[in-house]
Amino acid sequence: MLYLxxxxxTPILMEVKEKMLTYLTEEYGNPSGKYYGLAEDAKKAxxxxxSHVSQLLGSYTHEVIFTSGATESNNMIVKGVADLYTDKGNxxxxxxxxxxxxxxxxxxxxxxxxxxxxxDVDRFGRINIEDVEKAINDRTILIxxxxxxxxxxxLNPIKEIAELANKHQVLFHIDATQAVGKVEMxxxxxxxxxxxxxxAHKLFGPKGAGITLIRSNKYKELLxxxxxxxxxxxxxxxxxxxxxxxxxxGLGEAARLAKERFDQNYNRLIELEExxxxxxxxxxxxxxxxxSDSEDKIPGIINIRFKGLxxxxxxxxxxxxxxxxxxxxxxxxxxSHVLQAMGLNLVEVRESVRFSLSPYQTKEELDIFNQL
Numbered sequence: 442m443l444y445l446x447x448x449x450x451t452p453i454l455m456e457v458k459e460k461m462l463t464y465l466t467e468e469y470g471n472p473s474g475k476y477y478g479l480a481e482d483a484k485k486a487x488x489x490x491x492s493h494v495s496q497l498l499g500s501y502t503h504e505v506i507f508t509s510g511a512t513e514s515n516n517m518i519v520k521g522v523a524d525l526y527t528d529k530g531n532x533x534x535x536x537x538x539x540x541x542x543x544x545x546x547x548x549x550x551x552x553x554x555x556x557x558x559x560x561d562v563d564r565f566g567r568i569n570i571e572d573v574e575k576a577i578n579d580r581t582i583l584i585x586x587x588x589x590x591x592x593x594x595x596l597n598p599i600k601e602i603a604e605l606a607n608k609h610q611v612l613f614h615i616d617a618t619q620a621v622g623k624v625e626m627x628x629x630x631x632x633x634x635x636x637x638x639x640x641a642h643k644l645f646g647p648k649g650a651g652i653t654l655i656r657s658n659k660y661k662e663l664l665x666x667x668x669x670x671x672x673x674x675x676x677x678x679x680x681x682x683x684x685x686x687x688x689x690x691g692l693g694e695a696a697r698l699a700k701e702r703f704d705q706n707y708n709r710l711i712e713l714e715e716x717x718x719x720x721x722x723x724x725x726x727x728x729x730x731x732x733s734d735s736e737d738k739i740p741g742i743i744n745i746r747f748k749g750l751x752x753x754x755x756x757x758x759x760x761x762x763x764x765x766x767x768x769x770x771x772x773x774x775x776x777s778h779v780l781q782a783m784g785l786n787l788v789e790v791r792e793s794v795r796f797s798l799s800p801y802q803t804k805e806e807l808d809i810f811n812q813l
Contacts, residue, residue: 443809445765447643448591448619448742448797453691454645460694461647464687472684473675483686490693497696498637499627500654503661506676507689510651511618512542514638515585517653517669517680518614519546522583523555524667526612530580536560536568537782539587540616544778547585556580562782565734566595573602577609584613589620592768592779592795593733594742596624603633612636612664618643621652622699623707623739628654635664641688645801646695650688655679706800710741713798713807717743720810732780732793741798744780752794762809766795 444452453461464486470479472487488502495502508514523533535547537559547557558576560568568586577584584606589596599615606613614636617626621639628634634656641650655663666679673681699706721729725747732744747755752767759765768777780790 442761443763443802443806445763445796445798447799448795449766450642450648451645451799453647454695454698454801456698457646457691457694461687461691464690468686470686472686473673483684486686486690486693487684490689490696493693493697493700494652497622497626497700498652498654499629501657501661503677504628504654504657504663506653506655506680507684507692508638508651508653508680509649509685510642511540511616511638511640512651513669514651514653515540515542515614515616516546518636518638518666519543519583519585520550520669521666522612522614523550523553525665526582530582532556532558532578532580532582534558534560534573534576534581534584534586536562536586538562538566538590538779539585540591540618541778543585543587543616564783565732565738566590566593566779566783567597567737568602570598570601570605574605577605577611581609581611584611586613586615587619588615588617589624589739589742590779591619591742592777593744593783594619594739595734596620596737596739599634600631603631605633606635607633614638619739619742622696622703623710623741625703632656636666641692641695644692644695644699647688647691649685650692652692653680702800707740709800710798713800713802713804714741714743716804717796717798717807717810720807721745724810724813732783732785741800743796743798744793745796746785746789746793748792751791753791755794759813766797767791767793768795 468482470483472484474480491502491505494505551557560572586597588599612635617637617639622644637654639652642648657663668679670681675681728748730746776790
């Protein structure tokens with residue numbers, strides 16, 4: 442089977458698996474323990490992983506907070522800001538094309554007195570920077586906008602939004618889950634970004650490991666945030682709980698490999714995307730329409746509409762040879778809200794399929810489409 446659902450999750454790389462196994466079987470200590478070797482070894486492993494993540498994202502190591510995944514990170518950031526900054530305001534800005542882990546949080550917060558502005562997006566799922574600025578008011582405490590859309594791959598103008606946030610002294614969070622490892626990121630170059638979230642399992646690492654970046658000042662003090670999970674002093678007191686060392690080590694190794702292989706992987710994804718599109722255009726001609734843009738996007742994510750074909754029927758027929766999806770794995774039971782926000786009607790949404798590629802695949806594997 443050709444696996445083309447890498448936006449939903451990725452397989453663990455062999456190097457990641459081997460590194461994790463050591464901390465499941467041999468080095469099983471709790472890094473919060475003291476003095477004895479198993480605890481110290483585990484602590485060193487966690488800090489090494491933190492260093493690899495910071496190098497990939499261009500941050501300081503002390504700004505990296507480990508979580509169970511981007512969904513937890515998103516909850517911690519948005520709920521944490523809404524709880525702690527109410528003396529400054531009660532208004533949050535986001536978009537109609539966010540991941541459900543942002544939209545559901547915002548809907549919940551609306552029941553608690555938080556006002557939320559949901560920005561429209563264009564036909565590729567991007568916001569208009571002017572709309573962001575118009576939405577900011579004197580009660581705005583947070584802007585939360587996805588960096589790279591998980592269904593179309595479209596990249597939002599993060600640099601410009603960060604500059605706006607800086608200008609208006611508003612906190613800015615980016616959900617970078619799909620972009621990390623596929624798009625260059627230098628945290629230091631964008632001081633207007635306050636928070637970032639991501640997951641290991643979109644990076645050829647393990648499920649159950651995630652990242653929160655929190656901006657710090659010159660004294661290494663992190664931006665204040667109400668913890669989502671209380672109960673200990675781990676992660677600067679922001680995220681309590683016993684460290685899942687094996688998962689954190691896996692995340693760190695995946696980050697190290699993503700940094701080391703960035704150019705190679707980026708170029709391969711572009712090559713594979715072009716090859717797949719060439720086959721699809723040749724085979725289906727005018728019966729297909731691209732929902733994804735050809736520029737300013739994450740390489741390797743293609744959202745395509747097959748006119749007259751129901752996406753679920755198509756994917757079921759292909760399921761023994763090709764794995765793909767109708768959209769986000771977190772909302773697979775519903776028609777894509779992202780595509781609807783982009784202006785597609787329900788018939789068009791139900792004709793749309795997302796193919797998401799891996800740099801570890803080959804053009805020859807994609808030739809299976811010629812046999813359909």
